[in-house]
Amino acid sequence: xxxxxxxxxxxxxxxxxxxxxxxxxxxxxxxxxxxxxxxxxxxxxxxxxxxxxxxxxxxxxxxxxxxxxxxxxxxxxxxxxxxxxxxxxxxxxxxxxxxxxxxxxxxxxxxxxxxxxxxxxxxxxxxxxxxxxxxxxxxxxxxxxxxxxxxxxxxxxxxxxxxxxxxxxxxxxxxxxxxxxxxxxxxxxxxxxxxxxxxxxxxxxxxxxxxxxxxxxxxxxxxxxxxxxxxxxxxxxxxxxxxxxxxxxxxxxxxxxxxxxxxxxxxxxxxxxxxxxxxxxxxxxxxxxxxxxxxxxxxxxxxxxxxxxxxxxxxxxxxxxxxxxxxxxxxxxxxxxxxxxxxxxxxxxxxxxxxxxxxxxxxxxxxxxxxxxxxxxxxxxxxxxxxxxxxxxxxxxxxxxxxxxxxxxxxxxxxxxxxxxxxxxxxxxxxxxxxxxxxxxxxxxxxxxxxxxxxxxxxxxxxxxxxxxxxxxxxxxxxxxxxxxxxxxxxxxxxxxxxxxxxxxxxxxxxxxxxxxxxxxx
Numbered sequence: 001x002x003x004x005x006x007x008x009x010x011x012x013x014x015x016x017x018x019x020x021x022x023x024x025x026x027x028x029x030x031x032x033x034x035x036x037x038x039x040x041x042x043x044x045x046x047x048x049x050x051x052x053x054x055x056x057x058x059x060x061x062x063x064x065x066x067x068x069x070x071x072x073x074x075x076x077x078x079x080x081x082x083x084x085x086x087x088x089x090x091x092x093x094x095x096x097x098x099x100x101x102x103x104x105x106x107x108x109x110x111x112x113x114x115x116x117x118x119x120x121x122x123x124x125x126x127x128x129x130x131x132x133x134x135x136x137x138x139x140x141x142x143x144x145x146x147x148x149x150x151x152x153x154x155x156x157x158x159x160x161x162x163x164x165x166x167x168x169x170x171x172x173x174x175x176x177x178x179x180x181x182x183x184x185x186x187x188x189x190x191x192x193x194x195x196x197x198x199x200x201x202x203x204x205x206x207x208x209x210x211x212x213x214x215x216x217x218x219x220x221x222x223x224x225x226x227x228x229x230x231x232x233x234x235x236x237x238x239x240x241x242x243x244x245x246x247x248x249x250x251x252x253x254x255x256x257x258x259x260x261x262x263x264x265x266x267x268x269x270x271x272x273x274x275x276x277x278x279x280x281x282x283x284x285x286x287x288x289x290x291x292x293x294x295x296x297x298x299x300x301x302x303x304x305x306x307x308x309x310x311x312x313x314x315x316x317x318x319x320x321x322x323x324x325x326x327x328x329x330x331x332x333x334x335x336x337x338x339x340x341x342x343x344x345x346x347x348x349x350x351x352x353x354x355x356x357x358x359x360x361x362x363x364x365x366x367x368x369x370x371x372x373x374x375x376x377x378x379x380x381x382x383x384x385x386x387x388x389x390x391x392x393x394x395x396x397x398x399x400x401x402x403x404x405x406x407x408x409x410x411x412x413x414x415x416x417x418x419x420x421x422x423x424x425x426x427x428x429x430x431x432x433x434x435x436x437x438x439x440x441x442x443x444x445x446x447x448x449x450x451x452x453x454x455x456x457x458x459x460x461x462x463x464x465x466x467x468x469x470x471x472x473x474x475x476x477x478x479x480x481x482x483x484x485x486x487x488x489x490x491x492x493x494x495x496x497x498x499x500x501x502x503x504x505x506x507x508x509x510x511x512x513x514x515x516x517x518x519x520x521x522x
């Protein structure tokens with residue numbers, strides 16, 4: 001079995017590396033074609049003596065007489081050390097020493113996968129130590145950046161190493177628990193994608209293996225252990241240290257990220273007191289950045305370079321004077337700037353969830369959040385999100401409420417919030433709430449959704465439920481209406497509805513049920 005995994009790993013190394021190297025050197029990036037900077041493949045001693053495979057790109061004019069700002073790029077989950085080669089060479093062309101390294105446990109680096117645990121954080125500092133000792137880098141001007149796993153490690157490193165002065169965290173997380181276990185619900189497709197990639201390209205530590213096993217088992221008795229494990233790996237936990245260290249932090253993510261939903265960044269952003277920037281665009285996990293990895297023009301990487309240039313080189317490029325929150329709608333072109341996240345939604349409109357509705361559990365109604373990666377990529381490229389025929393959804397398994405038809409376009413910006421009263425026939429359960437843009441023919445396009453799971457409720461006793469849907473930016477055309485759909489099964493998540501369970505939704509006069517829709521200033 002291990003030999004088979006090594007063969008798969010070697011084959012994958014060749015395929016991914018060839019693609020990324022081609023992107024940086026064979027014509028996908030004009031700047032890379034003309035570069036004459038130096039690339040070295042190196043071994044770096046990480047925490048505990050673990051050997052990390054890396055590469056170093058230095059400016060073409062490096063002759064030992066001067067120092068350059070340093071940028072450290074940890075690789076994404078399951079990506080090889082050449083992942084950032086195109087961007088590293090572009091950065092070196094503008095006067096940076098760039099060190100990229102394969103995080104421990106993946107590909108040819110030593111150690112085991114710790115999922116951004118303490119050894120990974122210590123590794124980042126060891127890489128900085130190595131770079132200062134072995135390259136013409138300047139200890140006063142150090143930045144970190146990365147995509148996905150590298151983004152999370154960069155944030156965590158900045159909380160633990162005050163030498164880091166700037167961070168660009170792209171498609172990462174600030175709260176690992178909220179990302180893969182939001183609403184106390186396992187995001188099973190996302191976790192399966194991560195574990196499958198790790199099986200082919202890496203080696204799990206015993207702790208990581210046990211956490212994955214417990215996660216998929218859905219054993220609530222292990223919930224507190226899972227949360228404690230995740231908090232240790234979340235920048236949110238070290239917020240005070242981040243603010244005290246003062247690194248300038250840029251956060252970028254996609255509205256449809258099915259691995260690390262955007263809500264994690266938006267909440268975290270508001271709590272930062274350092275120089276900061278938040279960018280949100282259409283797409284799924286790491287898809288807004290991927291063309292940049294191939295050396296093609298890319299908004300995220302362009303802004304990353306501007307951010308690093310200002311805070312590491314002191315360049316007056318205006319990035320600090322722009323509105324710090326930059327959003328791009330899933331349905332309209334162009335960026336919108338806001339002074340902070342709370343200003344994104346100037347007002348809100350409630351849809352009353354009147355009446356009493358009962359649904360049966362354990363059956364997928366046909367309303368779904370889509371397929372991990374695929375669905376939001378389609379939304380990003382051709383504006384085709386998951387769809388459902390709202391009139392045809394079976395009311396035995398789906399509760400449906402609709403707004404009036406809107407006379408003018410509704411510009412949804414931010415986080416829709418569901419408040420309702422639920423009565424279950426069992427003590428545990430799972431529901432998934434979906435917000436749809438419904439056209440004249442009843443076809444609903446998914447605007448947002450979120451899962452919610454509960455335990456220990458008294459059967460037959462109503463309880464209040466509040467749920468934040470995943471943040472988004474979406475424009476509902478005039479003549480359309482919004483619909484809220486609630487069912488109990490979605491392939492993206494593990495459900496916890498006992499067989500035969502039923503859920504009743506009500507709207508007591510003293511505590512009416514509603515969904516609140518955040519709207520941009522019209």
